[in-house]
Amino acid sequence: MKITCQRQALATAFQTVGGIVPGKTTKTVLMNTKVEAFDGEVTLLATDGESSIRYSIPDATIETPGALLLPTSRTLTILRELQGDQVTVETLANNVRIQGERADYKLGLENPDLFPTIADFKEENYHVIDAGTLRQLIRRTIFAVDTESTRYALGGVQVELGTDKVTMAATDTRRLSVAHGRCAVHGQPTTPSPAPVVPAKALAVIERCLGDDTAQVLVAVRSNDMLLRGGLATIYTRLVEGRFPAYQDVIPTSCEVALDIPVEPFLAVVRQSQIVTNEESRGVDFVFQDGVLTLVSQAPDIGESKVDLPISYNAAPLTISLDPKFVSDFLRVLDSSKTVHVELTDGESAVVLKTEDGSIYIVMPLSRDR
Numbered sequence: 001m002k003i004t005c006q007r008q009a010l011a012t013a014f015q016t017v018g019g020i021v022p023g024k025t026t027k028t029v030l031m032n033t034k035v036e037a038f039d040g041e042v043t044l045l046a047t048d049g050e051s052s053i054r055y056s057i058p059d060a061t062i063e064t065p066g067a068l069l070l071p072t073s074r075t076l077t078i079l080r081e082l083q084g085d086q087v088t089v090e091t092l093a094n095n096v097r098i099q100g101e102r103a104d105y106k107l108g109l110e111n112p113d114l115f116p117t118i119a120d121f122k123e124e125n126y127h128v129i130d131a132g133t134l135r136q137l138i139r140r141t142i143f144a145v146d147t148e149s150t151r152y153a154l155g156g157v158q159v160e161l162g163t164d165k166v167t168m169a170a171t172d173t174r175r176l177s178v179a180h181g182r183c184a185v186h187g188q189p190t191t192p193s194p195a196p197v198v199p200a201k202a203l204a205v206i207e208r209c210l211g212d213d214t215a216q217v218l219v220a221v222r223s224n225d226m227l228l229r230g231g232l233a234t235i236y237t238r239l240v241e242g243r244f245p246a247y248q249d250v251i252p253t254s255c256e257v258a259l260d261i262p263v264e265p266f267l268a269v270v271r272q273s274q275i276v277t278n279e280e281s282r283g284v285d286f287v288f289q290d291g292v293l294t295l296v297s298q299a300p301d302i303g304e305s306k307v308d309l310p311i312s313y314n315a316a317p318l319t320i321s322l323d324p325k326f327v328s329d330f331l332r333v334l335d336s337s338k339t340v341h342v343e344l345t346d347g348e349s350a351v352v353l354k355t356e357d358g359s360i361y362i363v364m365p366l367s368r369d370r
Helices: 007-017 072-081 131-139 200-209 263-274 324-331
Strands: 002-006 032-038 041-047 051-057 061-064 066-071 083-091 095-101 103-108 126-130 156-161 165-171 175-182 184-186 197-199 216-221 225-230 233-238 257-262 284-289 292-299 303-310 318-322 339-344 351-354 360-363
Touching: 002 007, 007 041, 007 051, 007 072, 007 083, 007 200, 032 072, 051 200, 066 072, 066 083, 066 095, 066 103, 072 095, 072 103, 126 131, 126 175, 131 165, 131 175, 131 200, 131 216, 156 200, 156 216, 197 200, 197 233, 200 225, 200 233, 257 263, 263 284, 263 292, 263 303, 263 324, 263 339, 318 324, 324 351, 324 360
Parallel strands: none
Antiparallel strands: 002 061, 002 083, 032 041, 032 066, 041 051, 051 233, 083 095, 095 103, 126 184, 126 216, 156 165, 156 197, 165 175, 175 360, 216 225, 225 233, 257 339, 284 292, 284 318, 292 303, 339 351, 351 360
């Protein structure tokens, strides 16, 4: 096999598929990326055994068709350090050659036939989501996934696909993020019940692969797995086992106080208050009083801080302790020019943040016995 392509395009592709490649595994072949050059198309293939990706390289020239394996991490390092716009990759008698401007690398040769087969998108019934919509849904939910939980369902994002609406939800039991968007259907796709839970790792790779916001993403969900095609990539992933919590039951239906706060200054004061916190004293007191929100934080051996933000608050004073990271995680994925709707009940109840386009974020308070 011998191909020539743009160095930056190949580096971007290796960085993208590297999100799937396992850092450690007993199946060492999975630490490689397979490069296929057939029928005028160059494709990178990677898998960790649970999720996999096929990623097309645009504007590549195939001089000799074929396939080869490259060590993912080392190859990415080479591509980043090479000079020049183009790179050539070819199979020699005893090794694989990567050649750039004034640089020539030869790596070990492995049998590409040992690499697992990776699914392609050949579904006839699927949902269609605009790339911009799916990107926003992922960004507004993935941060709330519990990556350390032994409850497997909390390690992913629940995806509810209807005929014209898609809802994604994630929770680690201390917070909940729910986002909605529009979708369409092609053919007659089934609607699994319960709704599938997609691993956070796969969603992170999907988000990086999405093309222009107006591009269409095809999503096919089956009983145990999901196939997605969008941009330059086709991604396969097994679904997370276990039942996702009935999150609708924890969304408050009423509140005592509601107000709107501009996103940009709100995020700024939350980030400022986070400076004087640590793992043991991570709580910040959000003090709502007439015309002002005061964020008070203190931590032994670090210090204390007090940050004010003028707001349109005219109810009885209310103090609630929150993890500032949890608040900033949501605010930073919103449009900074917008406002966020804040709903409060008392110092012991959850805070609800809502956006104009229907996202809901719930944060549980921390104990103030510090």
